[in-house]
Amino acid sequence: MSIEQQAPTGALDAERLAAIRADFPILAAEPAGMPLVYLDSGATSQQPRQVLDAEWAFRTGRNAAVHRGAHTLAALATDDYESARERIARLVGAHPDTVSWAMNATDALNEVALSLAEANRAAAVDPRLRIGAGDEILVTEAEHHANLLPWQRLADETGATLRWIAVDDDGVWTAEDAAAAITERTRLVAIAHVSNVTGLVAPVDAIVAAARAHGALVVLDACQSVPHRPVDLAGLGVDAAAFSGHKMLGPGGVGVLYLRPELAAALPPARVGGSMITTVTMTEREFLPAPQRFEAGTQPVSAIVGLAAAADYLEAVGLAAIDAHELALGQRLAAGVVSIPGVRLVGPRPGEERAGLASVVVDGVHAHDVGQVLDAQGIAVRVGHHCAQPLHRRLGVAATTRASAYLYTTEAEVDRFLDVLSGVRDYFGAR
Template sequence: MSSVETLLPEEIERIRNDFPLLERRIGDHQLIYLDSGATAQRPISVLDAVQEFDEMRNAAVHRGAHTLAGEATELFEEARHKVASFVGADDDEIAWTKNATEALNAVAYGFVNATAGRGGEAAQRFVLRPGDEIVVTEMEHHANLVPWQEVAAHTGATLRYIPLSDNGALDMDAAEGLIGEHTRVLAFTHVSNVLGTINQVGRLVELAQAAGAYTVLDACQSAPHLPLDLHALGVDFAAFSGHKMLGPTGVGALYGRSELLNALPPFITGGSMITTVTMEHTDFMPAPTRFEAGTQMVAQAVGFGAAADYLSHIGLDRIAAHEHALGQRLAEGVSQIPGVRLLGPAAGVDRAGMVSVDVDGVHAHDVGQFLDDRGIAVRVGHHCAQPVHRRYGVTASTRASVYLYTTEAEVDAFLNGLSDVRGFFGADR
């Protein structure tokens, strides 16, 4: 990251002016928003794009011949092109979903439906049988774990997982032993939403391809923060969401290699995703439309496209360099606070711009409330990743996550607040 030009302080101030919510005060304090890992704030350009659509273009897409329907459809598909280009995909490889969780379920239940005989000959490649194995990791968000548990239960396949090392990284020696001739699916996160670990995507894809397994990437914590080229990564499927990358809630994206998306049986069916319907049989549209049943989230997709434009204009490489520096500042600062344990890679190790911590003697929810009283917004709980916390002997943690609009002063305010927590609750005695 050091060779990439980072964002300058004056640029960050200009960026912050694009985000109206950052002007808020919480009680007597200026808001310090350190929960972008859960939901990022939205710039004026995204807010305006959604409002302009709602006010002047609102119509159903792909369903009418009138002017408004044509304009809405054009904007809808233009947004798909923007988001596809943003992640290094072709337009027909991006299907809109309502969030990344739905995108991951679309892949998972595509395997279930194929196993049940749906999808014809093209879907036979996705059939799972007893003796087949699905491999996930111990660091997965529940959205990339629970669906695969369900797939195993439906198909008789066995679910296995790559364990975590004490340092917050995947045990790659174990991975090499787990991924083999029986592996049909390898589902893993690019960046841990708890630990900040950046996984070795290239090596994992290499292992899966050698085994003839499909790869499913959770890119929710990478698409907003790292330059992403899904074609170059070589993954078969991926999922990410709008609300984590400056876009609206209610919209996500499923990526799949074109050949695979066209063979995968859809799991949400109804109007708009069909070619022919009789009382006995239905034929589905090609991808990506086959995964877009019913009335779509058009305004949200338009906002998602505007968010991709905004991030592209600034440059993901520069954003990543900025967040890398802040991530190291966070990790180094936390490591110097007595009674506070950093989960995940130590300071000095490459990590995402977030930290999750366990404060000795103080529950994470109390830590979060203490910081909120100072205007500092962080995430508390298990972050939809209970197995990760169980692995490191905690039930909950406090997570601070940064983005392009976060300043060094805000990171320092968090560290100062965190250093006062144990004293306030009398846990340092």
Template sequence: MTAMTIPAGMPQYDDKPRFDVERVRADFPILGREVNGHPLVYLDSGNTSQKPRQVIDAVARYYAEHNANVARSVHTLGTESTEAYEGARAKVAAFINAPSVDEVVFTKNATESLNLVAHAFGPHARDPRFRLGPGDEIVISEMEHHSNIVPWQLLCERTGATLRWFGLTESGRLDESNLDELVNERTKIVSIVHMSNVLGTVNATARITARVREVGALLMLDCSQSVPHLPMDVVDYDVDFIAFTGHKMLAPTGIGVLWGRGELLNAMPPFLGGGSMIETVKMTGSTFAPAPARFEAGTPPIAQAVGLGAAIDYLNAVGMDAVAWHDKELTAYALDALDTVPGLRIYGPKVPVGRGATISFTLDRIHPHDVGQVLDSLGVQVRVGHHCAKPICDRFSVPALTRASFYLYTTTDEVDALVRGLDQVRKVFA
């Protein structure tokens, strides 16, 4: 559909794994504003990313020219809207190298994607791979976001299954020393984060995958932090499910993705009942559409999906290898720069190897909320708190952390602004 082509002005880059960050920044209108009389320094991309004008324009143009519901109209606007929505699904499938576009399910966020998979398990599941009860086990890690902890806890409460987890080393990496004991013949699914939203750790999954396959369990990765920053190939990773969210990868809020192997998705029961997810409905019972439709009841997030498609176009134009390289260089710079701040302790890997562009830290005996308030007064936006990953704080015996997280539009000048701001924090609380 020619009316829904990529917005004009999409950046073009050569094959080198580098790019001009100032050219990228020019595409993000919000980065030109001031906060509290200072230039905005946005270091909270792990929470949500900013949006380039190409994404903003794509969403606005959809509403202005093509707005209609999908999969239920024969008129022109309905056809255009459906083509745009399904076109976004195809872009997601290509972005993660999904074997089939029908393996891409749109949700409202990664949390819903994780809950959707947890919902498939139970004592009465038709497929034995999803049958769960007393004596069965689910394995996660101490590194998880709450969205990859609470759904499994609730599932265990409902079924009598047991929840187990990988611990963390002092350096902020998964403790795999008891892998063979932890993942065993009772394990039904292992669901772990690919990149920690707090520690920045990128988990090497090969040994875990091999053990999961050996015992016949399923494997899920929470890729909310990794898909925006690293090339992703679901075939190469040999996983069964991944979950991620659009708003951390330049797209609007309200759109997430569950990818799953097709035969597994079609063995799972629906998550929500309603329109568009059925084959037939009679008063005596209903039958359900194959994936992905069976998991997309009701009116889906159409404009948000269009925005996600435009975000993927943008990231493809930049190149995910270039994004990953920029992250690595910037993280190395930031680790060195933060090491110069007296009294600052970094939690997570101290080297830019096997870690992403997220750095969490404490500063002397200054509470992170005080750190965040002083930095905000200087225009520096960071996240403070437990980052929806309270077990990490418990593991390291801290009530909260300050987190700086970077993306393709972050500069070394902004890292320098953070360091200057932290010096100001220390002076205020001296």
């Protein structure tokens, strides 16, 4: 029975998990000469055949420029393009007009920051977008570089001060920490919904409430949440959000930018060119309304079609079921890690809310060496600073080893990772 024929339920039992895994051809691969245990979905997820087939079908049967040609093929391609927007919007509880395409989440976050900088260069700035000397931009110490560097640059350009919510020795911060950091000087708060290193789930409701009380914008890095759990961006009340296709079963090269209607109407586009204008003279230009005003130039249409197929797949499985499955795996990972002598778990403790990933430090062994031992046993994990150098610096380590699960991950694979991890220190003679 294929996954499309199975109604979403509250859990992924053995039968449903087997059907899911059968949809992913790469899970049968043996890149290291052993059965693949893929625990690097936090970096890039794998793609089911439904996504691969959708993109191939578009490329071979409907490929054409969208919103430009008058011929039948162009009309079919445009239908696919806008249908994809509707399906992605439905997945995240948004109206299609609030969803625009980007190259990836990093590009989408840069779009917001660059557009805010552009707004502040304008003669007449919407007061909601005014950022200047004496104002503050707030992030956390645990942010991915993609949700840090754009705000560093915006602070440099506008004269605002970049501040951050500090983390504790485990890399954790709380709603109380955020509330204390948001003040009348705060103009923008940018946070990850789920940390890609610690697995901490941010208290978004509390942050939005505190930010609203002070008139601040809230930008959400949703890369590690949208693929894994039910997310209602409109319901959360954030002003902007970004996520990437390649982390949610889709192709690379495409991401999504969500903008609350009021912000989308006020923001100027960061990039200008074809397809996002109404009228152009040699000295003036007028832009289309959102979302097209943020989509300059030719878009990666086949990748967008593939991303829509990924959204369909996630809905068919059921994001609530995926969330329950991954939360259980995350607890299994956390409990297993803390039981291994000489191995330190980063992030929330076992029993506390955390996503389905675990980053660890092995005493006396560099993360890259840990990764090599695991890879030799067919276990693919991520090693390094995970594009979060400030967090690792705060934790006092150069790198960690991260195992990240997804809907196709099994308990047996988690146990296999823990078993090999438990022998790493002995393998290197670490004491």
